[in-house]
Amino acid sequence: FYQTQFVKPEPTRKATIPFLQPAFASNAAIQYPRDQPLPRLKPGTVRTREEGLEVELELTYKRALSKYYGQKPGRNLPLSDYGDFRTRCPVCEDQRFENNIQLINHLYQHFDQQQQQQNNDERQFQSNSPFEQITTKCSHCQSEFSNPYFLAIHIDDKHMLEMNEYQCRICEQRHTSLLELIAHLNLCHCGLEMPYFCEVCSFRTSMHADMIYHIDEVHKSTRYFFCPYCFLAIELPFMTNSSNTLNGSLAYKHLLLHFNKVDQGRIVQSKFKHCRKCILHIASMKDHLQRDHLNIVDGIKATYYDEENNPDKQSDEDEQYDDSILDTSSSLPVEKSSTARYITPAK
Numbered sequence: 001f002y003q004t005q006f007v008k009p010e011p012t013r014k015a016t017i018p019f020l021q022p023a024f025a026s027n028a029a030i031q032y033p034r035d036q037p038l039p040r041l042k043p044g045t046v047r048t049r050e051e052g053l054e055v056e057l058e059l060t061y062k063r064a065l066s067k068y069y070g071q072k073p074g075r076n077l078p079l080s081d082y083g084d085f086r087t088r089c090p091v092c093e094d095q096r097f098e099n100n101i102q103l104i105n106h107l108y109q110h111f112d113q114q115q116q117q118q119n120n121d122e123r124q125f126q127s128n129s130p131f132e133q134i135t136t137k138c139s140h141c142q143s144e145f146s147n148p149y150f151l152a153i154h155i156d157d158k159h160m161l162e163m164n165e166y167q168c169r170i171c172e173q174r175h176t177s178l179l180e181l182i183a184h185l186n187l188c189h190c191g192l193e194m195p196y197f198c199e200v201c202s203f204r205t206s207m208h209a210d211m212i213y214h215i216d217e218v219h220k221s222t223r224y225f226f227c228p229y230c231f232l233a234i235e236l237p238f239m240t241n242s243s244n245t246l247n248g249s250l251a252y253k254h255l256l257l258h259f260n261k262v263d264q265g266r267i268v269q270s271k272f273k274h275c276r277k278c279i280l281h282i283a284s285m286k287d288h289l290q291r292d293h294l295n296i297v298d299g300i301k302a303t304y305y306d307e308e309n310n311p312d313k314q315s316d317e318d319e320q321y322d323d324s325i326l327d328t329s330s331s332l333p334v335e336k337s338s339t340a341r342y343i344t345p346a347k
Contacts, residue, residue, distance in 0.1 A: 054161070057178045062157055068185050069169055070192045071149055071210065072296060074203030074218070082221050088239065090249040099221045100236070103248050105129045107255060108228055130212045130228050147217075148209040169207050170195065171278050188277065190300045195278040195292040199233040200224055204296065208279055225251040229258045229281040230272065257283075 087103035089095045091110055097103050108129040136145045140159045145151040152169050160166065166181040167174050170189055175181040194204035196211035200222075203214050215226045223246060225234045234254060236246040258281050261268040272281045275288060282288045294301045 054178075057182065058161060061160075061178060061182055064182075064185075065153055065156060067191045068189065068193075069149070069153065069206040070194055070204075070296065071206070072194055072202075072204035074198055074201030074214075077201060077218070077222075081223075083223075084244060085221060085223055086245040087236065087248050088245055090247070090252045096245060100223070100225055100246070101131055101216055101220045103246075103251065104226060104228060105131050107248065107252055111255070111259075130209070131216055134209055134213050134216065136213070148213050149205060149207055152207055152209070171276070172208065190293075190295045192295045192297050193277075193293060194296055195275070195280065195288075196231065197292055198231070225254075227251075227254055227258075229255070230283065231280065232283075 085099065087097045087100055089097070089103065089106055091107075095106070097106060108131075112128050134148060136148060136151050137143070138145070138151060138154060138159070140155070140163065143154065145154060155163070156169075161178065165174070166176065166178055168181060168184055168189070170193055173184060175184060192206075194206050196205050196208055198204070198211065198214060198219075200219060203211075203218070205211050205214065211231060212228075215231075219226065223235050225236055225248070226232070227234070232254065234250050236248065236250060239245045239247050258270055258272050260270050272283050273285050274280075275282050275285065275293075277289070277293050280288070289301075
């Protein structure tokens with residue numbers, strides 16, 4: 001008898017450009033609306049150097065938004081791909097769901113809830129599934145947008161400075177100033193970098209939330225399970241030849257691959273790795289970097305600045321996971337009697 005632990009894949013994100021300092025004070029006495037130009041100066045007055053630099057940085061960033069981030073439409077799917085496909089949870093067994101997205105949310109909750117229990121968190125459980133957190137409404141001005149991509153572009157264009165939030169939309173690193181964010185995008189990314197890729201229809205986007213929204217909008221009520229950690233698409237088999245209920249065992253077995261297994265005190269490391277250029281947890285880092293981290297237009301590859309490690313070090317990692325675990329004929333061992341703990345791994 002042994003107990004099994006699983007380590008949750010949750011990278012930490014922080015800026016790694018130590019030599020850059022903010023060029024202007026963040027607590028300036030006068031704050032102008034970001035959607036309007038600065039007012040004309042009265043005769044005899046002079047705009048301060050800090051105000052001028054702030055305006056120039058903002059204009060530079062706004063002009064470059066379409067060069068930093070992008071979307072690439074996917075192909076249309078045939079109507080035969082959609083259907084009234086019910087799904088079954090392999091852990092609960094008797095619990096069934098109306099579509100594949102509900103199954104994704106439910107399986108994600110299994111891991112989140114177990115982590116909360118092991119951390120002795122007595123607060124009421126709330127799911128952190130990314131499919132339940134997507135919004136297309138601006139919290140600052142209440143404007144509605146067609147998808148999270150255009151919402152993010154709107155926020156960066158209209159509200160970034162007044163909200164004082166400087167975040168890279170590709171890897172979700174947060175920065176302390178607009179200058180630092182611009183430097184990060186130029187040093188660490190290559191422009192029109194769209195690492196979030198849909199294996200079913202070839203849709204691409206620069207933003208993780210946009211891919212989640214795409215899956216929910218385009219691929220709901222299909223037979224595909226989409227991993228929330230790496231976006232691998234798995235076509236789920238039917239429970240029986242005459243049933244329209246999909247077996248979720250393959251989905252659950254794949255999710256287990258993203259966690260480190262601790263068996264009798266011995267840690268078996270997951271072969272999936274955190275990508276430093278986006279927020280995916282990837283099986284084959286080399287293939288991911290070559291396919292997804294490049295300028296979609298001209299093929300320029302992205303580099304990553306790191307003061308401690310070689311920028312190309314990560315591309316040498318070519319870890320593969322065992323595809324046999326996705327064998328549709330194999331049974332799923334679910335140890336209901338064992339306890340599972342979820343611990344944020346050290347980077």
